[in-house]
Amino acid sequence: MASGDVEEISIEETNRIRASLGLKPLRVDPAPATAARERPPKADDSGDGISIEETNRLRAALGLKPLKTDTSGPPDADDNSFDAQERRAADNWKKHQEEEDRKKRRQELKEKIRKGQDKAQREKKLEGKGLADDSDDEGALAWIKQSKKRQRKAAAQIEKDLQDREEEEARLRKEYDARDLAGLRVGHDIDEFGDAIDGAVLTLKDAEVIGEDNEEDELENAGLVERQKLKERLDAKKRKPDYNPYGDDDDDAEGESSVLSKYDDDIDPKKKRKFFVLDEGGSTASVPSKDVKRQQQISEKLKKIPVSLDILKPAEQQSDYIDPTTIKVKQPRKKKVRTQRRVAEPDEDIFLPETVSIGGNAAAAANSDSGGGGAMNVDSAAAESKPRRVFQESFVDDDDLSAALALQRRAALKKQKALKPEELAKKLKEEGIDQAMAVDDDTEAPGLIIDETTEFVGSLQAPTIPIRRPREAPREAPREVPKPPAEDEPKSEPSSPDADGDVAMGSTNADREMSPEAEVKVEPEAAGITSTGLEEETTIGVGVGSMLSMLRQRQLVDSAMDPEAHDKMMEKETFLARQRVAQLEAERKAKAARERDRNSGKFDKMSAREKEEYARYENKQRDTQEARDAAARFKDYKPDVKLEYKDEFGRSMNQKEAFKYLSHQFHGKWSGKKKTEKKLKKIDDEKKRMAASSLNPEGLAGTIADTAKKSRTAGVRLM
């Protein structure tokens, strides 16, 4: 480390530089900076360069604020410099603190005041004369004299009180009579006394000292209570049933019958106690007895029910017979007689369609039923009925089955509309026109019959060589004829079936793709048929073209590529090429850049870490740049994406297999033994098939291995 040689420039110089940079000149607080400097007296070469005025001029030129000396400038509110901010912050803090202090002081004051008030209040209670404050300061003699007076006063007071009390007691004692019993409760029913009510002694019932508030004094007769208790005890011993089905006449008046009335004593012993209240004179005169009570209740009930006095009026004339019009009688519904469904149909319907229909089954049905009769076409019937009848006889034994079959057939026939000859002709004509119209789309002249047979035959592939062999010569001629028209104008060829059922492939809608094949196939077959009858095998060794044509012929390669696919390929190629070029370019540039950096020598000054960082930074930049370029390149290229899934054997999988594979991988669980074996077997078969079919002639009898096996030789002699 250098030994403290600090380079420094003066304030003025600094200000000049600042002015040139466009910065505000320094604000000088001469005290702090210089004070700091005075401490370590360092070798200070540069003295004061320029004066403050010059500095300020520079600063003004720069747009900086002039130097802040102590005198310069009042504290500006807009001054947002660091120092000003700090100053403002300090001021705010001070203010804040003062506020806090003031608040605290106020609080304390309040507390003090409150405390004082409380104390005053407390001490107010203690005002007045204390015990020892009686002092009149008269001396002992005076006190003795006064004490006697006091004593006399107290005694008088006591006497008076005593006398009052005695008087009251006396009063109470003397005047106690029946009237004092007014309103007392007696805890029995008046009827319980019976005749012994005169002279019954009632005593006060035991009650709790601190009882309920509404508990009045109650009188009771000890004997009655005992009797009641005894009765209850005996009843309990008798174990009478709780429910008396005949009702209780005694309780009826009071309506006691509630559901759990037998538990009332346990729940609330105070609940319903029969009692009566003594009247004003303390007697039981006003208490009504049971009979009287009952009478009262009955009279109340009767009063409630108003009875009209019109009962004296004679009743209306009522006859003993009912008015017949008011009677409603329900009529039984007539049962509908269901007519039987007509099962047997007239036989005439069946006859006509028979002669016309193409499907021959109806004839059989009609035959069997009507016994080969009447209005049928004799020839066809005769011809058909014989073989059919033989066939039918096997069913005749099984009557049920034949009946069922007959029904079915009739139903089917009914569905077919019974056509009259004119209608039939019209129908055929229509069909013909439709077909002709269909054909007209691609042919000039109608006349080609297109129906299932021709379609089927048309979709047949070219017949294999062995079948052709015996008939090459005679067929050549007709082959040539259909060939040119098939090429130019696929005219309607009357579909004359050959002996073995082959039909010349007239162009049908479905066979558009096949027609080039047909042409291709036809040509070599026509041209290359040698004496042996086999076609001349195209020499493959010449070029790719012949190989391609042979493969096409055998349909192992798709025939034509549409121009779109070709364009797409070109695009893809160009894009890839561009990509590669760009990549190389980028690599080259990176290398060059690195070389440059290495040569520039700045690596000497950087530590290892810094070099790393630098390298990382550079790489990042490069990557981002490359990414951007790649994105730009991708913008106008629209690739044709086709996903291909390959399994572990390298086979390409269809969607189903691919999904299965994915699932297995995901769950980590593959198929069991049997299934995998099956799969492997399938793969092997496929391989064998592919291997076998690639360069062998197709068909059942053609394989080299088969012929070898047949002839029991090791190989096949090629001709």
Add this chain to the structure above:
Amino acid sequence: MIEVTCNDRLGKKVRVKCEPDDTVGDFKMLLAAQIGTSHEKIVLKKGYTVFKDHITLADYEIHNESNLELYYS
């Protein structure tokens, strides 16, 4: 006005006078004027903290008499 010392440990130790609300970029320019290199090549650090150009010295809490490390990029 504060004084900040920049030391690059290779013999160059510079004291720069500036304001606390100068940005680091301005500071670098002053420093560049004083030491003679281009201000774009100066990197100021303190430990692992690299001082960014758009932040003021006050915000970095660079006060009077603080020391900064001077590097070159």
